[in-house]
Amino acid sequence: MMKFKSPPVNSLSLDFLTEFSISLEKLENDRACRGVIITSAIPKIFSSGLDITEMCGKSVEHYAEFWRAVQEMWLRLYGSNMVTVAAVNGASPAGGCLIALSCDYRIMAENPKFSIGLNEAQLGIVAPFWFKDTFVNVVGQRIAERALQLGSLYPAPEALKLGLVDELVPEEKLLEKASAVMAQWLALPDHARQITKSMMRKAVLDRLVAHREEDIKYFINFISKESIQKSLRMYMEMLKKKKS
Numbered sequence: 001m002m003k004f005k006s007p008p009v010n011s012l013s014l015d016f017l018t019e020f021s022i023s024l025e026k027l028e029n030d031r032a033c034r035g036v037i038i039t040s041a042i043p044k045i046f047s048s049g050l051d052i053t054e055m056c057g058k059s060v061e062h063y064a065e066f067w068r069a070v071q072e073m074w075l076r077l078y079g080s081n082m083v084t085v086a087a088v089n090g091a092s093p094a095g096g097c098l099i100a101l102s103c104d105y106r107i108m109a110e111n112p113k114f115s116i117g118l119n120e121a122q123l124g125i126v127a128p129f130w131f132k133d134t135f136v137n138v139v140g141q142r143i144a145e146r147a148l149q150l151g152s153l154y155p156a157p158e159a160l161k162l163g164l165v166d167e168l169v170p171e172e173k174l175l176e177k178a179s180a181v182m183a184q185w186l187a188l189p190d191h192a193r194q195i196t197k198s199m200m201r202k203a204v205l206d207r208l209v210a211h212r213e214e215d216i217k218y219f220i221n222f223i224s225k226e227s228i229q230k231s232l233r234m235y236m237e238m239l240k241k242k243k244s
């Protein structure tokens with residue numbers, strides 16, 4: 001089990017992403033480890049998505065390093081040979097949703113206050129093609145078109161209806177259920193499951209691998225625009241104001 005614990009909201013900073021990728025690599029190379037349950041140690045928050053401060057007012061070199069770390073995390077998780085189960089025990093916007101979507105199975109706490117989705121459009125930014133591809137592979141083109149254009153965050157019951165998560169359980173049963181699902185998936189021979197998983201995900205993974213440097217350049221160019229920086233600053237201010 002991997003439990004995110006980066007207070008206050010498990011935002012995906014460069015350090016967090018680097019540590020997450022290293023942990024995944026270690027587990028992947030450990031022949032005794034066949035599966036991982038991903039959850040959060042912070043009440044009410046699974047992950048608040050990419051750390052917005054990493055994308056505000058930084059150098060081009062920093063943006064490149066940060067984006068490479070985001071790509072690396074996704075390539076490792078989406079391409080993992082292990083069984084991956086997300087036990088979503090709180091809010092899961094944007095990058096947090098990407099992590100859940102990259103797992104093989106998603107179980108969410110049945111609390112309507114917890115929401116999940118790719119809300120990038122609400123921040124005035126655009127979910128990259130590989131976020132979009134991952135989303136489409138889970139919910140299909142039609143739902144993805146609407147959800148991504150509107151930057152919708154779905155409360156748990158709606159997320160279940162759309163197929164964004166696979167099941168809802170009472171919060172106190174989340175880990176028990178995740179373990180049961182893991183046992184069910186691990187009952188199959190690894191090689192057949194792994195080859196099937198790779199067959200299903202390869203095209204989407206290969207697309208980023210083939211365009212990785214281009215994707216970094218695109219990100220730097222996009223995020224460096226003054227209009228985008230302004231949108232992000234306003235969003236951060238809105239988050240802070242919400243508290244007062």
Ligand SMILES: CCCC/C=C\CC(=O)SCCNC(=O)CCNC(=O)[C@H](O)C(C)(C)COP(=O)(O)OP(=O)(O)OC[C@H]1O[C@@H](n2cnc3c(N)ncnc32)[C@H](O)[C@@H]1OP(=O)(O)O
Nearest residue numbers: 008009011048049050051052053091093094095125239240
């Ligand atoms: C081309 C670009 C592609 C980019 C692709 C992906 C983009 C992303 O992933 S962008 C991140 C999108 N995330 C969000 O929109 C979530 C924003 N956060 C929230 O909605 C709430 O914070 C949340 C529901 C997660 C938790 O709510 P609360 O428990 O009420 O906490 P607070 O809102 O008070 O937040 C505490 C503290 O954390 C700061 N914060 C929150 N989210 C982020 C974040 N993603 N990055 C950086 N910092 C974040 C928030 O501002 C508060 O800070 P302080 O005021 O200094 O305490």
